[in-house]
Amino acid sequence: MSVIQRPSDAPPTELTVAAVLRAVDGRHLAAALEALAAQGYELAATYVVGGPDEARRLAEERDAAWLPTQSDVIAAIGDEVSHVWFLHEDALPQPDALAALAAELARVDASVAGSKVIKPGSQRQLESVGSATDVLAHPYLGLEVDEVDQGQHDIVRDVSFVSGVSLLARRDLLKGLGGPDPIMAPEAAAIDLCWRARASGGRVVIVPSSEVIHAGEIRDGVPRWREQAGRVRVMLKNYSLLTLAWVVIAAFFVELGTSVVRTFFDRRLGLVDLARAWIWNLVHFPSVISARSKLRRARAVGDEEQFRYQVRGSVELQETGGLITNRLRRSAEDRQVLPADPAQAGQLAGPPYIGALVVGSLFLIASTWSILVNGVPVVGFTLPVSDSAGVTFDSWAGGWNPAGLGSAQPLHPAVAATALLNALLLSSSLATTAITVAAVGAALFGTTRVLWRLGAAPFSRYAAGAAVAAGPAAVGLTSAGYWPGLLAVAAAPWALAALLSPWPSSWRKRLGWGATATLLIGLMAAFAPLAAPIPFLALVGWALFGPGRWRSVAHAILPTILALFLLHPWLTTVSTAQLLGDGVFEFWEPSVMLMAALAGAVLITILIGDVWAAGLAAAGGVLVATGTVLARATQAGAGRELAVAGLVAAALGSGLAVGAALESPRRLETARLWRKLLAWTAAVGGLLLIGSALLVVPDGRIGLPEDQLGDRLAFTVNRADPHGPDRILLVGPTGTLPGEYRNGPGFTYRVVSAPVPPLDEAWLHDPLPGDEALAGTLERLMTEDEVRPGEALAPFGIRWVVLTGRTPFDAAMASQLDLRPLSLPGYRVFENELPSPRAVSGEEAWERVGTGYEGSVTGRRVYVAENADARWEPDRSASGWANEVSAALGSARFGGATELRNIALATAAYAVALVVVALFGRAWRRE
Amino acid sequence: MKRALALLVIGLLGVLAWTAPSPPPPEAVAPMTTTTVPELETAAGFSSCPWAVASDDEETYFGLVTLPPNAVLLSFPLSGDVRATVEEALPGPGATSVRLGQSLAQGLAPATIEFSNAPAASNALVTGPARLAGTICPSSTPKVWHLPGGSTEAGNQLILQLYNPFSEDANVTVTAYSDLGPEPAPELEALRVSARSWRSFDLHNEFPAREMLGMVVEASQGNVVPALIMDVEAAGEAIWPGLGQAEIWELPVVRIGGLQSEVIVANDGTDPVTYEVDLISEEGTEFAVATRSVDPLTQDRVPLVDLAEGTFGVRVRADGPVAVLARARGQKGFAVVPGAAVAAPQWLLPGFGTHPDASYQAWIINPDASSLTVTLSTVSASGPGAAPDKVAVPAEAIRSVTVDRLQMFGLLAEAPGPFSIAWSAELPDGGVAFVEAVPVLTRSPAGSQP
Numbered sequence A: 001m002s003v004i005q006r007p008s009d010a011p012p013t014e015l016t017v018a019a020v021l022r023a024v025d026g027r028h029l030a031a032a033l034e035a036l037a038a039q040g041y042e043l044a045a046t047y048v049v050g051g052p053d054e055a056r057r058l059a060e061e062r063d064a065a066w067l068p069t070q071s072d073v074i075a076a077i078g079d080e081v082s083h084v085w086f087l088h089e090d091a092l093p094q095p096d097a098l099a100a101l102a103a104e105l106a107r108v109d110a111s112v113a114g115s116k117v118i119k120p121g122s123q124r125q126l127e128s129v130g131s132a133t134d135v136l137a138h139p140y141l142g143l144e145v146d147e148v149d150q151g152q153h154d155i156v157r158d159v160s161f162v163s164g165v166s167l168l169a170r171r172d173l174l175k176g177l178g179g180p181d182p183i184m185a186p187e188a189a190a191i192d193l194c195w196r197a198r199a200s201g202g203r204v205v206i207v208p209s210s211e212v213i214h215a216g217e218i219r220d221g222v223p224r225w226r227e228q229a230g231r232v233r234v235m236l237k238n239y240s241l242l243t244l245a246w247v248v249i250a251a252f253f254v255e256l257g258t259s260v261v262r263t264f265f266d267r268r269l270g271l272v273d274l275a276r277a278w279i280w281n282l283v284h285f286p287s288v289i290s291a292r293s294k295l296r297r298a299r300a301v302g303d304e305e306q307f308r309y310q311v312r313g314s315v316e317l318q319e320t321g322g323l324i325t326n327r328l329r330r331s332a333e334d335r336q337v338l339p340a341d342p343a344q345a346g347q348l349a350g351p352p353y354i355g356a357l358v359v360g361s362l363f364l365i366a367s368t369w370s371i372l373v374n375g376v377p378v379v380g381f382t383l384p385v386s387d388s389a390g391v392t393f394d395s396w397a398g399g400w401n402p403a404g405l406g407s408a409q410p411l412h413p414a415v416a417a418t419a420l421l422n423a424l425l426l427s428s429s430l431a432t433t434a435i436t437v438a439a440v441g442a443a444l445f446g447t448t449r450v451l452w453r454l455g456a457a458p459f460s461r462y463a464a465g466a467a468v469a470a471g472p473a474a475v476g477l478t479s480a481g482y483w484p485g486l487l488a489v490a491a492a493p494w495a496l497a498a499l500l501s502p503w504p505s506s507w508r509k510r511l512g513w514g515a516t517a518t519l520l521i522g523l524m525a526a527f528a529p530l531a532a533p534i535p536f537l538a539l540v541g542w543a544l545f546g547p548g549r550w551r552s553v554a555h556a557i558l559p560t561i562l563a564l565f566l567l568h569p570w571l572t573t574v575s576t577a578q579l580l581g582d583g584v585f586e587f588w589e590p591s592v593m594l595m596a597a598l599a600g601a602v603l604i605t606i607l608i609g610d611v612w613a614a615g616l617a618a619a620g621g622v623l624v625a626t627g628t629v630l631a632r633a634t635q636a637g638a639g640r641e642l643a644v645a646g647l648v649a650a651a652l653g654s655g656l657a658v659g660a661a662l663e664s665p666r667r668l669e670t671a672r673l674w675r676k677l678l679a680w681t682a683a684v685g686g687l688l689l690i691g692s693a694l695l696v697v698p699d700g701r702i703g704l705p706e707d708q709l710g711d712r713l714a715f716t717v718n719r720a721d722p723h724g725p726d727r728i729l730l731v732g733p734t735g736t737l738p739g740e741y742r743n744g745p746g747f748t749y750r751v752v753s754a755p756v757p758p759l760d761e762a763w764l765h766d767p768l769p770g771d772e773a774l775a776g777t778l779e780r781l782m783t784e785d786e787v788r789p790g791e792a793l794a795p796f797g798i799r800w801v802v803l804t805g806r807t808p809f810d811a812a813m814a815s816q817l818d819l820r821p822l823s824l825p826g827y828r829v830f831e832n833e834l835p836s837p838r839a840v841s842g843e844e845a846w847e848r849v850g851t852g853y854e855g856s857v858t859g860r861r862v863y864v865a866e867n868a869d870a871r872w873e874p875d876r877s878a879s880g881w882a883n884e885v886s887a888a889l890g891s892a893r894f895g896g897a898t899e900l901r902n903i904a905l906a907t908a909a910y911a912v913a914l915v916v917v918a919l920f921g922r923a924w925r926r927e
Numbered sequence B: 001m002k003r004a005l006a007l008l009v010i011g012l013l014g015v016l017a018w019t020a021p022s023p024p025p026p027e028a029v030a031p032m033t034t035t036t037v038p039e040l041e042t043a044a045g046f047s048s049c050p051w052a053v054a055s056d057d058e059e060t061y062f063g064l065v066t067l068p069p070n071a072v073l074l075s076f077p078l079s080g081d082v083r084a085t086v087e088e089a090l091p092g093p094g095a096t097s098v099r100l101g102q103s104l105a106q107g108l109a110p111a112t113i114e115f116s117n118a119p120a121a122s123n124a125l126v127t128g129p130a131r132l133a134g135t136i137c138p139s140s141t142p143k144v145w146h147l148p149g150g151s152t153e154a155g156n157q158l159i160l161q162l163y164n165p166f167s168e169d170a171n172v173t174v175t176a177y178s179d180l181g182p183e184p185a186p187e188l189e190a191l192r193v194s195a196r197s198w199r200s201f202d203l204h205n206e207f208p209a210r211e212m213l214g215m216v217v218e219a220s221q222g223n224v225v226p227a228l229i230m231d232v233e234a235a236g237e238a239i240w241p242g243l244g245q246a247e248i249w250e251l252p253v254v255r256i257g258g259l260q261s262e263v264i265v266a267n268d269g270t271d272p273v274t275y276e277v278d279l280i281s282e283e284g285t286e287f288a289v290a291t292r293s294v295d296p297l298t299q300d301r302v303p304l305v306d307l308a309e310g311t312f313g314v315r316v317r318a319d320g321p322v323a324v325l326a327r328a329r330g331q332k333g334f335a336v337v338p339g340a341a342v343a344a345p346q347w348l349l350p351g352f353g354t355h356p357d358a359s360y361q362a363w364i365i366n367p368d369a370s371s372l373t374v375t376l377s378t379v380s381a382s383g384p385g386a387a388p389d390k391v392a393v394p395a396e397a398i399r400s401v402t403v404d405r406l407q408m409f410g411l412l413a414e415a416p417g418p419f420s421i422a423w424s425a426e427l428p429d430g431g432v433a434f435v436e437a438v439p440v441l442t443r444s445p446a447g448s449q450p
Helices: A029-037 A053-061 A070-076 A097-108 A171-177 A186-199 A224-238 A241-263 A270-283 A285-298 A303-307 A315-332 A351-367 A369-374 A389-396 A413-424 A431-454 A458-470 A472-479 A483-500 A507-527 A534-545 A550-567 A576-581 A592-608 A611-631 A640-667 A673-696 A715-719 A769-782 A789-796 A809-814 A898-926 B002-018
Strands: A017-022 A043-049 A065-067 A083-088 A091-093 A112-118 A126-128 A166-170 A204-214 A727-732 A742-744 A747-753 A798-803 A819-822 A828-832 A839-841 A847-849 A852-854 A861-864 A877-879 A882-886 A891-894 B046-049 B059-066 B070-078 B081-090 B094-099 B111-115 B120-128 B131-136 B144-150 B156-164 B170-178 B181-183 B191-193 B197-202 B213-221 B225-232 B236-241 B246-251 B260-267 B273-281 B285-294 B298-303 B312-329 B334-338 B344-350 B359-365 B372-380 B389-393 B398-402 B410-426 B432-436
Touching (some): A029 A043, A029 A053, A029 A083, A029 A091, A043 A053, A053 A065, A065 A070, A083 A091, A083 A171, A097 A112, A112 A186, A166 A171, A171 A186, A171 A285, A186 A204, A186 A224, A186 A285, A186 A303, A224 A270, A241 A315, A351 A431, A351 A458, A351 A673, A369 A431, A389 A413, A431 A458, A431 A483, A431 A640, A458 A483, A458 A640, A458 A673, A472 A483, A472 A592, A472 A611, A472 A640, A472 A673, A483 A507, A483 A534, A483 A550, A507 A550, A507 A898, A534 B002, A592 A673, A592 B002, A611 A640, A611 B002, A742 A769, A769 A789, A769 A809, A789 A798, A861 A877, B046 B120, B059 B070, B059 B081, B059 B111, B070 B094, B120 B236, B120 B344, B120 B432, B131 B410, B144 B225, B144 B312, B156 B213, B225 B334, B236 B432, B260 B285, B285 B298, B312 B359, B312 B432, B359 B389, B389 B398
Parallel strands (some): A017 A083, A043 A065, A727 A798, B094 B372, B236 B334
Antiparallel strands (some): A083 A166, A091 A204, A727 A747, A742 A747, A819 A828, A847 A852, A852 A891, A861 A882, A877 A882, B046 B111, B059 B120, B070 B111, B120 B131, B156 B197, B170 B181, B170 B191, B170 B213, B225 B236, B260 B298, B260 B312, B273 B312, B312 B334, B372 B389, B410 B432
C-alpha cells in the first residue's frame, strides 16, 4: 500500500497502452471514444469489441479497430503494446484516468490496476473502489448504500479485484492467462481476471486517482444467474483441488439456503436461478479444465494469497440476514399504519425496537432450546408431522384415514394445515421442530404486531408476546401435550392483527384485506376450530370497552364466517354436539398466584388507566375470563375443542391485558402520583405473568412434557420384519397415550403405526367393526379366557403390545402364552411371536406404502387389516371386520370417498383463491 | 360506565371459572401384587397343571371336561420351549382323558391346557403303585397364592412346585410359616422362574421337621401356578394347588373309610381370625360345633374324628379371610382337598372316572334352606351319558353318590340352585384321592372385584 500520488508527481512511465472498449448496444460508444481521445496519456491503439453494426461503424469513423469478440483482442494487439486498458462502453474516464492508472501501476509494479468507479450525477456516489470477496467469490464492495465520494477511499491498495469498468493489465500476463473469460458475466469476469493475475504472482491494486464515471450499473442487462454462475466458475478455475473440495459444497448450500429464504423477499425465482447457474457450469465444465491447465503453468502462489484479500464468512448470508432485519424494521416503520400520536411514532424505530427484538429472539431460543437440540417430544397430541405431506393430503382429500384401524372419515383440519406447512418445508425431517419453533416465534411476534397496531411501545409489545407464547394459558395447552393448540395460539394474534389493520380505501385492497384475514383466521381455526370467533370477540371487546370502532367489528364478521369453510371436509362430518362435547382435555388449573396477579393487573388498569389502557385491559380480561370458564367446563360437558378454544382465548387475552398493564404507566405521565403508583402496581402484576413465562426455559420445551414415546418406540425399527413395522397396541392409564384413545375395562388403549405415530393418527374415528372386534378381544384377554393374545391380535396387524403404565391389563399380559416380553428400558413391551403383518397374501407380508399396501403380483387374495370398507381396491370383499382384495395388481389401495374428495378439492381451490386475492391485494397496497 | 360493565362481566366470568368443579381424580389402579378376595377357580378356556409325572411306575391322567364343543391343545413346555403337544376334539358337552405316558414319558412334565371355547376344566390324576393323587388344573392366575396344609415331619416329603406356563419370566417371593411362626427363607425370596418352565423345591431341606407348614407365593412380575405335593410314608401322595382366601368355605369330602381327617384353617393375614366349624351330615347342619381362632401366619387344625361319624361335610365360617382345606390320612391312603369358596348351580368334575380301576364317589352339600335335586351326568368323548343320576339333597345336608359307569371321563353336576360338590377316588389296592370340582361361573375381569 502507498499513499496516493497525483499523476503530475509520478515518475515518468514507459507504458504503451492499448484501450479495449467492450461495446454492448453502442448507445454510449461515441461518448466513450471521445473520452479516450481526450486522455492526456497517449494510447497506442483503440479497439472496440462486439456490439451492433453501429458500434463497428463508429469504431471505423474514429480510427479504432473493431473486433467481433473479446477473445480476438489479445491476438490482435501487437507486441509493441505493454498494457491493455479494458473499458466498458458506458464508462467515461476522466482525462487523467489512464495517466493515473499507468503511473500507479508502474510505480507499485502491479499487474492489474483498476479505477475508482463513480455513478453519474453531481453527488459523486461511489460504485466501486476496489473490492474484497468472500471465499465463495461473492464480491464485498465495502460501501454504504449511495455512499458519496469524499476522498475517504483514496488510497492505492491491493484488493481482491477491481471493477471491469476500467481495468489496466499487463499484456504479457493477459496473453499467458488467455485474457478475460469471454463467457463470464462482467463482474465475475473481472474477479476471475484479477484472481488469475494474483495467482500468477501479480499484484492487483485500486488506483482511486483514476476516476471513471459509469453510466450504468455493472450488472445492468446481465441476468442475476449469470453472475451467480460466473462466481462458481471463478472458484472452479482458480482454487486448488483441496480448497475446491469443500468450497464448492459450501457454495451450493449457501446459495440454496439463501435462495430459499430470498424467494420470499427479493428473488422470486431464486431457486430457478440457482439451478440455471449450476447447470450452466456443468455445460461449460470442459472449458474449466483447459483454463485450470493454463493457470497451473502460470501459478506462482497458492490459494492462501487469495484468502488474504477475502472477508470472513459468507457475504451472501450476511446480505440475506440484513435483508430480513431490514424488512422487519421497514415493516415497523411503515408510516401508513403509524399511530396518530407522534410521541408513540417515535418509539417504533431505533434502539428500543432493536433491543426488544433481540430480547424477543433470545427468549424464543431459550424457551425452545431443548426442541432445537433434541427435537419435539412425542407425547399426547404432540406427534411428528407425516414424512410425506402428499400422503397426508391424499388422506385429507377423501383418502384413507390411517388412525387406529383406519377409516374413511376425514382428517382433523390441523393435520391438513401442518401438512401444508410441512410441504412448504419440503417434507423435511426437521419440519416438526421448525414448525414448533416458528409457532413460538409467531406467537411472540404476532402479539407484538397486534399491540403495535394498537399503538403500544416496543417493550410492552414484546413482553406481552412472551405472555401469549409461554404464559399460563399457552402452557396449559402445551403441558397437556396438545401441540396443535400451540399452533393455534401462534396464529391467533396474527388473525387479530389482520383484523386490526386499517380498512383499505379501494375495493381491490379490501378484497386483499379480507382474504388475508380469512386465511389467518382459518389457519388458527384449523388447529382449534372453536377458536375461530376469538379474534372477532377480541375486536368486540376492544370496541365495547375501549376506543375500538364498531365498524371494524362489522368488517370482521365476514372473514370469520368465510374462514370456517377452510375447515372442510372435516367440518361436514362433525356434529355440533361432537364439536362441543367430544374428547377429553386436562382440566386447567393455573397457578392461583399468577391468575391473581393477572386479575389484579386487569382490575387496576381498568380502574385507573386511560381509555386506551382500560379498554385493552378489559377486552383482554374478558377473553381470559371467558377462556378460563371454557377450559374448566369439563364437568359441564365441555369437550376437547371447547377447552382448547378457551385456552387460546385466555392466551390471547392475557397478552392484551399484560400489554395494557405495562403500557399504562407511560400513558399516565401527567397524572397524579397515586394513579401512577397504581399503574406501576398493575405493571408489576403483568411482569409477574411474564416472569412465569421464564419457567419454560429450564426445560426448553415451551412447556411440552418430556418425550414419552419417541425414544421408547424406536426399538420397533430394528425389530421390524422386512415388510416394515406393523402396528403397536398401547395400553395404559389416561394421559399416557398419544392422541385420542379408547376405553377398556380399567384402562385406555389405542392402536398406532410403528415406529412413531404421525399427527395424522392423533384423532380417532368413531368405532367401526374392527375397533369393536379389538375391544372384544381385549375384554376377553382381561377375563383370561384368552391366553393367546398374540394369536388374537395378529389379525389386527398388531406386532407389539406396549404398557405405558400400570393398569389391570397388566394381569392379562402376565398370564399369556404367545407374547414375548422384551427387555427394554421404559415401558413394558411384548412382541407377538406370530407373524402380524397389516396386509398379507398367503405367506407374503405386503409392505405399507402411503396408506395402501404393495406386494407381489399373484392370483391370490390379500388380507388387509383395515376397517372394512367397500371402497378398497381391487376386487374387494369383506373378511370379517377387515378387507380382502385381489393381489392381481400388486397393490391394495383405498379407492377414495368421492364426496369428501370433491369437498376437499373445493376447499383447496377456495384456499388457493384466497391466497391469490390476498397477494393481489398486498401488491395493490404497495402500489 | 364502560369500566363498570367490564369489571362486572369479568367478575361474573371469573366467579364462574373459579367455581367450576374439577373432575374427580382418576380411579386408583387396583394393586396388582396383593389381593384379599379369593381368585375364584372357575371353568375357563385355559388351565395349567403344575404337577404331572410319567415314568416307569407313575402315570398321569389329564381329565378334560367341556360344556361347548371344543378343540383342546395340551402342550408340555420345558426350558422355554414346547417339547410336545397333544390335540383333542371334544363334543359339547364332552370329556376325555389324556394319558401323559402316551406322549411323553420323561418324568415330570407340567402341562398347559388350552380350550378353544369356555367353559371347560381339567384336572390331573397321578397314579402309581398303591397311590392316587388328584387335583384340578387351575385356570386362574392371581398374583398371590396361599398354600397351607404342608408338613415336613419325619416320613413326609413336601415339594413346592412353581410352574410358569407363560411367555414372561416370573419373579416370585415365597413366604413360609409353620408351627414355629414365620420362617425366614432368603433363598426363597426373589426367585426367578423362567418363561415356560418350572422350579421344584424340596421343602424338607429348607424347613425340616415342621408339623404344619404353609406357604404364600407372590409374583411381582409375571405369574406362576404353584402346587404342593406331599408324600406321606406308607400312606400315599396328595397334590393340591394354591388357594385364594375367603370367609366361607365348604368341604364336601373330608373322609372316606377309616381315614383320620382334619380341617386346616390358615391365616396368613395380619390380624387374628375367629372361625366356626359347621358339621353337615345327611340329617342336616350342626352349626358351630367348634369355634376357634387362628393367629396371623399360623394354621389351625380341627380334627374331625371326635366330631362326627358317617357321611358328613364341613363348612368353615370366619370373620376374616382364610384358606381352608381338608386332609385325610389312613391305611387306605393320604388325601388333601381344598375347600370350595363358592356355591354354584353348575359344576364340572374333570377326571371323574378316568382311572379304570378306581371307584368314585361324588359328595354334594346343599347349603340352602330347601331341598335340591342335583343332576349328575357322566360325559365321555362321545358326549353325555344316556341316563343322568338325580340326587335329592335335603336342605342343609350332604349326600354322597357312588357313580359307576364305564367309559366316563368326567361328570357334570347341575341343580336349580347353588350347591357345592367334590369327589373322591379310591383304588382297590390302596390309594385315595380327594378332588375338588370346578364351578361354572361368569368370570370377572382381572383386577376387578368379583
